[in-house]
Ligand SMILES: O=P(O)(O)OC[C@H](O)CO
């Protein structure tokens with residue numbers, strides 16, 4: 001019979017990976033870059049003018065979507081039809097966002113993970129609902145991170161007919177990798193409910209890193225939910241483990 005000392009020194013069994021993926025696709029806003037707070041701040045300001053309060057159930061519906069779609073949701077859900085059109089909403093928030101985006105920070109764990117995957121030859125892409133002009137503003141101080149990506153697909157890409165939760169953007173990102181890649185080879189990182197749904201609709205695995213203010217009911221559908229990218233363990237997904 002093994003003694004307590006023997007048991008203490010026994011190596012922990014290697015856990016069976018959840019899946020063996022070979023390719024990684026990152027969302028951008030709220031996952032790599034801390035930009036979601038800017039959208040919230042600006043939308044709170046606009047709504048306050050109508051004596052209304054912006055809350056996290058509305059945020060959950062808007063985040064991750066293409067600009068035109070989230071503007072339509074904002075106007076409808078807040079009962080602003082007749083007072084503000086989706087186009088006026090976009091125009092009004094544009095100036096404020098343009099000032100805020102260049103100051104965005106990288107979220108914890110993003111650089112560590114991207115450098116690790118790159119050093120180990122894991123192909124990576126970004127799939128963001130952001131259009132080209134906003135992408136340029138948000139990434140102007142974080143260019144290095146994006147040079148490590150095989151490619152970036154944006155919301156205004158011609159192959160992205162419909163925004164998240166449609167699988168279009170993730171399938172477009174998958175098809176642009178070299179060689180034959182299947183959805184089941186891809187691991188998506190997302191912060192938004194619509195993004196997790198898009199990844200699952202594409203037949204991919206989804207790790208969700210949600211804002212803690214998002215109700216847990218929105219975690220449904222994700223294959224794994226983490227508080228931070230710092231908590232991600234690549235070996236759980238068949239990827240090379242961190243050495244540090
Ligand atoms: O989360 P992303 O990167 O798909 O961006 C979506 C919008 O631009 C912001 O919610």
Ligand SMILES: [Mg+2]
Nearest residue numbers: 027029030191
């Ligand atoms: Mg996002």
